[in-house]
Amino acid sequence: MELYSTKNKKALTNLKHAVLKGLPDDNGLFMPVEIPRLPSAFIENLPDYSFQEIAFTICQSLLKGAIPDESLRDIIQNAVNFPAPIVRLDEEKYILELFHGPSLAFKDFGARFMAQLMSYFNQGEGRELVILVATSGDTGGAVAAGFLQTPGTKVVILYPSGKVSMLQEKQLTTLGHNILALEVDGTFDDCQSMVKQAFLDKELTEKIRLTSANSINISRLIPQSFYYFEAYKQLPRDERGVIFCVPSGNFGNLTAGLMAQHMGLPVRHFIAATNVNDVVPEYLESGIFSPRPSVRTLSNAMDVGNPSNFARMLDLYEGKEEGSTWNNMRQSITGYAFGDDETRTAVSEVFRKYNYVIDPHGAVGYLALKDYQEKLPNTKGVILETAHPAKFLDEVEAILGRKVEVPERLALLAERKKEAVSMPVEFAGFKEWLLNNLV
Numbered sequence: 001m002e003l004y005s006t007k008n009k010k011a012l013t014n015l016k017h018a019v020l021k022g023l024p025d026d027n028g029l030f031m032p033v034e035i036p037r038l039p040s041a042f043i044e045n046l047p048d049y050s051f052q053e054i055a056f057t058i059c060q061s062l063l064k065g066a067i068p069d070e071s072l073r074d075i076i077q078n079a080v081n082f083p084a085p086i087v088r089l090d091e092e093k094y095i096l097e098l099f100h101g102p103s104l105a106f107k108d109f110g111a112r113f114m115a116q117l118m119s120y121f122n123q124g125e126g127r128e129l130v131i132l133v134a135t136s137g138d139t140g141g142a143v144a145a146g147f148l149q150t151p152g153t154k155v156v157i158l159y160p161s162g163k164v165s166m167l168q169e170k171q172l173t174t175l176g177h178n179i180l181a182l183e184v185d186g187t188f189d190d191c192q193s194m195v196k197q198a199f200l201d202k203e204l205t206e207k208i209r210l211t212s213a214n215s216i217n218i219s220r221l222i223p224q225s226f227y228y229f230e231a232y233k234q235l236p237r238d239e240r241g242v243i244f245c246v247p248s249g250n251f252g253n254l255t256a257g258l259m260a261q262h263m264g265l266p267v268r269h270f271i272a273a274t275n276v277n278d279v280v281p282e283y284l285e286s287g288i289f290s291p292r293p294s295v296r297t298l299s300n301a302m303d304v305g306n307p308s309n310f311a312r313m314l315d316l317y318e319g320k321e322e323g324s325t326w327n328n329m330r331q332s333i334t335g336y337a338f339g340d341d342e343t344r345t346a347v348s349e350v351f352r353k354y355n356y357v358i359d360p361h362g363a364v365g366y367l368a369l370k371d372y373q374e375k376l377p378n379t380k381g382v383i384l385e386t387a388h389p390a391k392f393l394d395e396v397e398a399i400l401g402r403k404v405e406v407p408e409r410l411a412l413l414a415e416r417k418k419e420a421v422s423m424p425v426e427f428a429g430f431k432e433w434l435l436n437n438l439v
């Protein structure tokens with residue numbers, strides 16, 4: 001498998017390098033040179049395949065032997081180990097539940113697959129791979145759970161003390177084994193700058209095999225294409241294809257859907273649903289991309305002002321003539337943006353109409369799909385439900401005025417004992433800790 005950088009199509013690299021490095025030196029993003037189409041017989045017969053078999057077939061075709069079949073089978077066995085069920089709201093609207101993993105959000109798919117690939121590619125290096133992550137809450141939890149007990153890896157998580165929720169903190173600090181949590185007496189930006197400094201420190205990078213679990217690592221994107229096929233497989237047949245509505249922030253999830261379409265999945269249309277951080281819907285409307293600082297909202301995992309995967313989206317639509325990239329993208333993606341009040345109303349409406357508890361991110365998706373289907377009725381649309389509503393317990397319970405069921409794996413966390421090392425915002429101390437504990 002060959003990958004290029006979105007900043008330089010001639011700078012080719014292989015999968016191992018792209019996964020372990022995360023980002024190209026030119027600060028672009030890695031993208032596959034070729035996204036092969038899957039045989040139409042495979043798409044026709046999707047209901048005959050398990051979720052894992054689907055994932056395996058996609059990887060075999062996309063990775064082109066970068067990982068031998070036997071190892072690939074093990075990797076998928078370990079990475080894709082929870083379901084992605086479809087729930088029917090009505091004839092037109094379906095929910096794809098992506099929250100059945102350990103951290104109750106779709107990011108578990110990406111994190112687990114990345115952990116498996118990193119562990120695989122680090123074999124034979126003779127040294128443990130140390131993953132440094134700064135987190136404002138959510139990503140750290142998915143990464144920690146994804147790497148838990150993965151051979152040859154250690155994860156060091158830096159999080160801002162007092163600035164993550166109690167359950168988020170438990171997800172970071174109670175796993176043990178190869179997961180180490182540092183509670184930094186500062187902000188998320190302090191955590192991030194300490195991590196950045198570590199990667200620039202010669203002594204550290206010589207003595208410790210450091211890598212990052214960046215959200216734009218290509219190994220997090222690839223597995224997100226699996227569940228679009230898994231969704232399609234569970235739906236009633238419609239010759240005209242399916243509409244996927246994707247609540248979006250950094251647009252990794254949507255980009256993976258576009259890749260699935262390139263592989264031959266019959267997608268009729270994509271909907272990019274955002275909160276008021278609407279840089280992409282605005283681009284789809286006007287042709288102008290103007291990133292800006294993010295605004296805090298109820299659906300906070302989508303509070304992104306400069307979506308990093310936009311460069312990948314552009315590449316997938318790049319046309320030959322001037323201006324045609326925008327036109328091409330508009331043909332297949334429609335953007336919608338909604339505010340917090342509308343989102344709250346949607347959470348109530350979905351419960352009242354369908355007896356389904358949707359989280360605020362999924363609710364933004366619901367609003368977008370509803371608007372779109374008012375113009376295009378008699379279609380089948382799937383809302384990607386990116387997180388379990390219990391992750392946003394206080395807000396959802398306040399909106400619905402009733403208790404929301406908390407999955408057992410989340411409830412159990414509350415009782416576990418926190419273990420974290422306190423760390424001042426000071427690089428020298430952080431470096432010393434790393435050298436003392438990881439060399």
Ligand SMILES: *Cc1c(COP(=O)(O)O)cnc(C)c1O
Nearest residue numbers: 248249250251252253301386387
């Ligand atoms: C990360 C996240 C999103 C946004 O996904 P992108 O791939 O960044 O667009 C949406 N919902 C939830 C719950 C998330 O955690």
